[in-house]
Amino acid sequence: xxxxxxxxxxxxxxxxxxxxxxxxxxxxxxxxxxxxxxxxxxxxxxxxxxxxxxxxxxxxxxxxxxxxxxxxxxxxxxxxxxxxxxxxxxxxxxxxxxxxxxxxxxxxxxxxxxxxxxxxxxxxxxxxxxxxxxxxxxxxxxxxxxxxxxxxxxxxxxxxxxxxxxxxxxxxxxxxxxxxxxxxxxxxxxxxxxxxxxxxxxxxxxxxxxxxxxxxxxxxxxxxxxxxxxxxxxxxxx
Amino acid sequence: xxxxxxxxxxxxxxxxxxxxxxxxxxxxxxxxxxxxxxxxxxxxxxxxxxxxxxxxxxxxxxxxxxxxxxxxxxxxxxxxxxxxxxxxxxxxxxxxxxxxxxxxxxxxxxxxxxxxxxxxxxxxxxxxxxxxxxxxxxxxxxxxxxxxxxxxxxxxxxxxxxxxxxxxxxxxxxxxxxxxxxxxxxxxxxxxxxxxxxxxxxxxxxxxxxxxxxxxxxxxx
Numbered sequence: 001x002x003x004x005x006x007x008x009x010x011x012x013x014x015x016x017x018x019x020x021x022x023x024x025x026x027x028x029x030x031x032x033x034x035x036x037x038x039x040x041x042x043x044x045x046x047x048x049x050x051x052x053x054x055x056x057x058x059x060x061x062x063x064x065x066x067x068x069x070x071x072x073x074x075x076x077x078x079x080x081x082x083x084x085x086x087x088x089x090x091x092x093x094x095x096x097x098x099x100x101x102x103x104x105x106x107x108x109x110x111x112x113x114x115x116x117x118x119x120x121x122x123x124x125x126x127x128x129x130x131x132x133x134x135x136x137x138x139x140x141x142x143x144x145x146x147x148x149x150x151x152x153x154x155x156x157x158x159x160x161x162x163x164x165x166x167x168x169x170x171x172x173x174x175x176x177x178x179x180x181x182x183x184x185x186x187x188x189x190x191x192x193x194x195x196x197x198x199x200x201x202x203x204x205x206x207x208x209x210x211x212x213x214x215x216x217x218x219x220x221x222x223x224x225x226x227x228x229x230x231x232x233x234x235x236x237x238x
Numbered sequence: 239x240x241x242x243x244x245x246x247x248x249x250x251x252x253x254x255x256x257x258x259x260x261x262x263x264x265x266x267x268x269x270x271x272x273x274x275x276x277x278x279x280x281x282x283x284x285x286x287x288x289x290x291x292x293x294x295x296x297x298x299x300x301x302x303x304x305x306x307x308x309x310x311x312x313x314x315x316x317x318x319x320x321x322x323x324x325x326x327x328x329x330x331x332x333x334x335x336x337x338x339x340x341x342x343x344x345x346x347x348x349x350x351x352x353x354x355x356x357x358x359x360x361x362x363x364x365x366x367x368x369x370x371x372x373x374x375x376x377x378x379x380x381x382x383x384x385x386x387x388x389x390x391x392x393x394x395x396x397x398x399x400x401x402x403x404x405x406x407x408x409x410x411x412x413x414x415x416x417x418x419x420x421x422x423x424x425x426x427x428x429x430x431x432x433x434x435x436x437x438x439x440x441x442x443x444x445x446x447x448x449x450x451x452x453x454x455x456x457x458x459x
Contacts, residue, residue, distance in 0.1 A: 054322055055459045077325040088320030090311065092252045104244045105324040132315075140315075147320065 003066020004029050005079075005155045005186045006051060011060035012210075013046050020046045022210035023060065028155065028188055033181050035197040036190040037226070038207035039234050044190040045085065047207065048159045051188065052082035065154070078106065081148030082157045087140045088147065091133035095124050095143050098132060099150055106151035118146040123172070138169030145176065156180065156187040162196065170196060194230060195223040206233045241326040245334025250341065252311060259307035259342060263300045267350045270296040275357035285358040290420035292358070294376070294413055296350050297343065301380050302401060304342045305388040308335055313392050322457065332385060332453035336446070339381040339388075347373045360424070368428035369420070375438035376416040382445040383408055389456045412441045 006028035013021040020043045028034050038044050049055040050062065053073050062069040064076045089098040096115055103111035119128040122142040127135070132143065141161060148156060158177075162170045170193070177200050180187060191197050197204070198221055206214040206229065213233045216226070253259055274292045278284075312318040321331055351373065355362040362369060384405055391401040419434025 049459070052323055054319055074325045074327065077323055080323065082319070082323045084316055084319050086316035086319070088317050088323075089315055090248070090252060090317055091314055092255050093248070097251070101244065101248050102320065102324065105241060105321070105326055107325075 003063060005065060006188065007063040008047075008051065009061045009063070011047065011050055011057045011062060013043075013050060013055065014058050020210055021050070021057070024207070024210070024212055026205065026212065028186050030154075030186055031181065031184050032202040033177070033187040033189060033200050035201040035204045036188065036207055037192070037194060037197065037204065037230055038190070042207045043210045044207055045159055048082075048157050048188070048190055049084070052080055052084075052157045053077055054082070078151060079154045080157060081151070081153035081155070082159075083141075083144045083148045083161055084159050085163070087132075087144035089132050089140070089143055092131055094129045094131055095119060095135075095146075096128040098143070099147060102147055102150055108151050114150065118149060121176070122146040137164050138166065138172075141165060141169070141173065142176075145173070149180075154186060156185050156189075158187065158189045160191055161189070162191060162193055174200060194226045198223045198226055206230055208233050239330075239333070241324075241330035242333035242337060245321070245331060246337040246341075249308065249311065249334070249338035253338075253342070259304055260345060262307070263304045263342060263346050264349055266303060267296050267300040267346045268353060270299060271350055271353050271357060275354065280358055282359060285360050286424040287421060289354055289358050289360055289424055290417040292354050293350065293373075293420060294416050296354075297347065297373075297376065298380065298406075298409065298413065300346050300350075301339075301343050301384060302405065304346070305339055305381070305384040306391070306398070306401060308339055308342070308385075309388045309392040318392075318457065328454035328457055329450045331457065332389075332449050335389070336381050336385045336449065339385050340377055343377045343381060344374075347377060362424075365423055365427070368423040368431065371428070372416065372419045372423055372431065372435065372438070375419075375435065375442055376412065379412045379416075379438055379441040379445060380409065382442060382449050383412070386445070386449040386453060386456060389453065393456075411437060415441065 004027055008024055008026040011021055011024040024047055036044055050057050053069060053076065065079065067076060069076055096119065099115045099118065100111060103115060108114055119125045122145060124139060124143060162173055174196055201218045203218045204216045204221055204226060205212050214229050271292060274295060278288055280288045387401060387404045391397040394400050415434045415437030419431040419438060422431035422434055
């Protein structure tokens with residue numbers, strides 16, 4: 001399976017009579033970090049759930065590494081790491097037990113060593129034996145990122161990973177995302193935090209009313225430019 | 239199969255640690271048996287005809303509580319998304335959840351059956367192997383259907399109402415077969431229960447296969 005990590009062509013999704021995505025074209029190249037911005041209800045989460053193979057589009061085509069995602073979803077899931085709005089870890093299990101559970105499902109080789117390294121990377125090595133229900137929001141979010149990276153995916157899909165985090169936790173997560181980019185991971189990140197998104201973005205896009213309403217290659221895209229574009233799009237003048 | 243065992247082991251570990259599902263199911267089961275048997279005050283002659291109703295009413299009501307609990311685990315922190323993004327066949331999730339529901343209901347049966355015998359003054363020991371077979375077949379049939387509808391019910395808002403509404407009408411054939419087979423076992427032995435056992439076995443196969451095939455459509459949007 002060769003080809004760009006992710007290519008969406010005319011993705012549409014309707015729920016009953018409501019159109020949430022109205023034909024989204026989006027590409028993610030190897031080693032890129034694409035930041036997806038958009039107001040609440042723009043369709044970001046729906047788009048990311050489709051790209052993470054959690055939701056089927058009602059129309060359009062999704063190619064992952066050159067393969068039609070509808071044809072071989074199980075093999076392609078192995079190459080994707082997804083963090084949604086919630087951390088997808090069992091509160092009564094410890095961080096290490098959660099990672100060990102997912103390691104078995106993803107057939108991760110040498111799982112104990114990999115889990116120990118990821119817990120250290122996420123700053124959870126001292127608390128890895130504690131039940132996840134005792135974790136703060138920031139610790140949970142770092143665990144979610146470690147879970148998504150467990151099987152060494154080529155593509156990371158992150159849905160508002162900094163939501164609800166304090167400034168220190170946001171900075172730490174931002175640093176971790178830069179490390180992942182340097183390590184060659186392709187990342188698609190949805191966020192509202194324009195200021196923090198700009199430095200880590202290879203490209204930016206604004207999703208509005210189910211369509212990509214604005215796109216930027218990332219060069220010279222400081223926060224002021226992005227905020228201006230965002231406001232223009234949401235106001236309907238772009 | 240391996241993925242199903244991984245999911246089963248995870249569910250049992252969580253259950254062992256919290257004992258939330260098991261304790262609530264056992265308390266309800268014991269309460270139902272006590273109320274249903276004391277209300278009837280049966281004679282030794284009527285006890286074998288009363289016991290099947292007591293047993294299966296207790297199993298179904300406790301079973302529904304247990305199945306709801308099994309999927310609450312996956313709803314917390316959106317753990318279901320974690321399972322669905324893993325490279326496994328959704329049928330393996332169904333098999334793992336089915337197995338965990340069978341174990342939970344089996345533990346309930348292990349408590350409720352002797353308790354019913356005690357309260358109804360029934361000597362169940364000579365009929366225990368045949369009774370265990372009926373309980374196992376009924377358990378698997380119930381869990382096959384309830385696991386499928388439990389997964390469906392967590393996706394809707396009024397899930398506590400939806401599960402019984404969806405499940406109970408479809409359970410009628412299983413309950414008729416289970417009650418008939420249990421009564422036949424208690425009155426006459428295993429040979430007398432053949433038609434009821436046939437209904438249970440057919441129900442198990444049909445709904446286990448249906449669950450296996452349909453689960454992917456139920457859990458994905």
